[in-house]
Amino acid sequence: MIVTITMNPSIDISYPLDTFKLDTVNRVTNVKKTAGGKGLNVTRVLKQLDDEVIASGLLGGFLGESIKKDLDEANIAHSFSQISGETRNCIAVLHEGMQTEILESGPVISVTEAEDFLNHFTKLVEKARILSFSGSLPAGLPKDFYAQMIAICNKNNKPVILDCSGESLKLVLESKAKPLLIKPNTEELADLLGKDVSEDIHILKETLNDSLFAGIEWIVVSMGAKGAFAKHQDKFYHVEIPKIDVINPVGSGDSTVAGLTSAINNGDSDSDVLKKANVLGMLNAQEAVTGHVNLDNYQKLFAQIKVSLV
């Protein structure tokens, strides 16, 4: 079973407006509200792949209940830990070709709630074959909380696919807790290392050999339309992808994570892991709905991806 983790989920609300008028009233009829957060996008794609998956993390209040109902309706198993705070809303106003977002910070987690979650999580880890953590940590949790969670997974020999950035990623890399895989983009790499990162293959090889990444088996660097660059143990791969028409790139990274998690869980070859991940990222970008893919085009795209040892 795959366990996905979303520590700060949200109800994502989209407001399409012809024109967005400031300092006055905007009335909107065509409102969409969906259970959101990067980990839930990963979960939905894994479900589409028919992988056995259970979503976990923290939920609170009526918006938390609303997320559970959404998952129930999609036949997605879940086992969240309850918090006293309220799960957040994240708003996207779609207007005049622009996307203006308002992201609530979400609830503040208490020390007891963090402890309760770790107890709950420890039991889930025992049942899991692989785990996938996505997104930021809510306020109140220690910044090294992912490192604490990964330490529990390491103790149980359960691999972790980690998709986060900034301080929480840095503290994982500096800790003894080792995820199996991280998926930074070049901007996040630059942020981690405090220097510009080129997309040149030779420089990327050097970059991924940085001691900061010691002990991390897989590093997958997503480069959007330019494909990806990856390191698995001491092997480096360049992934070339075909050109596609992009409808909505939001959630493509999460779909890629679903592909990585699914393929590694299936014991696929390195090449197939990278192909599956990139196909799913592209399939998500070709759909209007975030965290959704049309698998009819899977094989065709899969055949068009070129993975080379470099």
Place this chain on the structure above:
Amino acid sequence: MIVTITMNPSIDISYPLDTFKLDTVNRVTNVKKTAGGKGLNVTRVLKQLDDEVIASGLLGGFLGESIKKDLDEANIAHSFSQISGETRNCIAVLHEGMQTEILESGPVISVTEAEDFLNHFTKLVEKARILSFSGSLPAGLPKDFYAQMIAICNKNNKPVILDCSGESLKLVLESKAKPLLIKPNTEELADLLGKDVSEDIHILKETLNDSLFAGIEWIVVSMGAKGAFAKHQDKFYHVEIPKIDVINPVGSGDSTVAGLTSAINNGDSDSDVLKKANVLGMLNAQEAVTGHVNLDNYQKLFAQIKVSLV
């Protein structure tokens, strides 16, 4: 008992932002979410006045549950009719001295839900001494729904204070159903009559004698800082109010409606009805929180209001 009606309530969300940046991400931490809608503002002020009040209308989904919890926590009795649609959010972004609002249209009410509500409402009317209806009707309800509700009240000899505008007010005035009181401002009067309405007392007298208002006992025309003009049966009143510092005028009209409803329910004199209404409108404008008044200043303001027969 006073029954307040909110047919399209909302969870009102305020997002304070130093600067609101379009086409990018705005992160907000100091989020406020409250049970909203004009009728709920009226209810809260009536509760502060220690009047016996019960809130009714339509609620659905998890946001509906959230409103019930809010009212429970404020010790406000409620008896809403359940709908299958979801109660809406209304967003106010407060930025750079501006207030940019995004108002969801809310759920669409089915024919069965409308019938269920009328049955529920009929039982409430029997228990009520007076009723107060505020705000717009949600989609799906017939435009003359307030007229249908007032007809039920008329049959039971229960007076109705009606605060709505546009088509739903027009259809009430054109029907045989008669509320005891309506509270248009000069703009709404102009909209109803299809002509400009001056604030000149003689012209206002003529205006309120229009046959459109035949059978309506009380008409209270709010004129903001300029006080109010009112007609009760064949008597006309001019209300002069003192100058005050306004903190937040949102909800002042609802607080005025609470004052009108409370005073008429208490059998107050015409002059005291108008004074109570205007004091409460002003007290609301002097507070940052919508639908909240500080009653400590009640007597002082009450004494400063001048009501003259004109």
